[in-house]
Amino acid sequence: MDLHKLISMLADGEFHSGEEIGECLGVSRAAIWKQIKRIEELGLDVFKVTGKGYKLSAPIRLLDGDRIFDGLNSSASSWIRKLDVLTITDSTNQRALDLADTVAGKGYLCFAEYQSQGRGRRGRKWVSPLGSNLYFSMVKEFANGAAALEGLSLMVGLSIVNALKEFDIGGLSLKWPNDVILEGKKVAGILLEMTGDPSGLCQVVIGVGINVAKSKMMDEIDQAWISLGEVSNSSLDRNQLAISVVNSLVASLEKFEVEGFAAFRPGWSEYDALKGRSVSLTTANNSINGDVVGVDDTGGLLLRTEGEVKCFKGGEITVRLES
Numbered sequence: 648m649d650l651h652k653l654i655s656m657l658a659d660g661e662f663h664s665g666e667e668i669g670e671c672l673g674v675s676r677a678a679i680w681k682q683i684k685r686i687e688e689l690g691l692d693v694f695k696v697t698g699k700g701y702k703l704s705a706p707i708r709l710l711d712g713d714r715i716f717d718g719l720n721s722s723a724s725s726w727i728r729k730l731d732v733l734t735i736t737d738s739t740n741q742r743a744l745d746l747a748d749t750v751a752g753k754g755y756l757c758f759a760e761y762q763s764q765g766r767g768r769r770g771r772k773w774v775s776p777l778g779s780n781l782y783f784s785m786v787k788e789f790a791n792g793a794a795a796l797e798g799l800s801l802m803v804g805l806s807i808v809n810a811l812k813e814f815d816i817g818g819l820s821l822k823w824p825n826d827v828i829l830e831g832k833k834v835a836g837i838l839l840e841m842t843g844d845p846s847g848l849c850q851v852v853i854g855v856g857i858n859v860a861k862s863k864m865m866d867e868i869d870q871a872w873i874s875l876g877e878v879s880n881s882s883l884d885r886n887q888l889a890i891s892v893v894n895s896l897v898a899s900l901e902k903f904e905v906e907g908f909a910a911f912r913p914g915w916s917e918y919d920a921l922k923g924r925s926v927s928l929t930t931a932n933n934s935i936n937g938d939v940v941g942v943d944d945t946g947g948l949l950l951r952t953e954g955e956v957k958c959f960k961g962g963e964i965t966v967r968l969e970s
């Protein structure tokens with residue numbers, strides 16, 4: 648049975664009888680039951696009431712590729728060569744990596760309603776329940792290898808924050824290198840993966856996950872998180888959110904290619920959640936304590952440690968309790 652059709656039917660949040668579903672989708676009652684179980688495993692709450700049928704605990708608005716494409720501005724839409732909205736996939740970053748060095752891949756934008764193997768930074772899992780959040784990846788080609796990418800992940804974080812401002816969401820900040828924070832908790836994450844020649848022509852997959860609505864499946868997340876829905880006064884349309892974030896991202900990428908991260912540094916500093924904080928920076932083989940001064944023109948972290956300011960390119964930050 649086409650799972651997407653069943654989800655689309657239930658999306659209105661109203662009751663649909665087994666008979667109605669069976670007729671519409673041309674399947675038996677037993678097949679419906681099996682697919683309802685599957686939908687629950689993917690993260691949706693389904694109620695079954697004898698005599699009435701099946702209903703989602705709340706209506707959902709599914710992602711719509713045509714709507715997203717039509718809403719993009721001319722820079723963003725002219726950049727796109729292929730746009731997919733997948734109901735279920737392993738990871739949109741993997742889908743994008745698979746296409747990255749093809750013609751279509753050079754302007755590829757891939758959304759998913761559910762990821763079975765959503766990837767986070769440092770080998771972590773990105774919990775990706777169906778229909779509640781935004782998961783997407785896009786491919787961007789760069790001519791000068793890894794050197795041209797300095798500060799890219801910070802720029803992506805800032806362009807997400809700029810897009811979210813359109814939805815009247817206050818309390819946003821950025822945690823180096825690229826976590827988007829809302830009221831002190833993580834609301835969005837960014838994963839960049841590179842393929843091609845690290846010193847020449849390379850393709851970068853920019854993967855973005857934004858928590859939009861709470862879902863039971865997200866109870867397994869082992870860090871402080873929040874969703875946009877918890878602070879927004881109106882119900883957020885993920886299609887509109889997708890349009891704004893992609894428009895903002897494409898505009899920023901165009902500027903980044905010409906001016907590098909330096910052009911984004913003042914904007915980033917405005918949202919820097921760590922400036923002035925005492926932190927520990929953990930790198931592959933070291934842990935350094937210091938006070939955050941800010942970021943430099945390449946997006947490196949400026950840390951005052953042992954009386955001098957040093958620049959660090961990578962690592963994981965933990966904020967230390969101030970005494």
Ligand code: BTN
Nearest residue numbers: 738740766767768836837854856
């Ligand atoms: C992080 O750990 O903060 C990065 C999370 C990135 C998650 C997004 S969701 C869309 C894309 N596909 C993935 O598998 N990961 C990224």
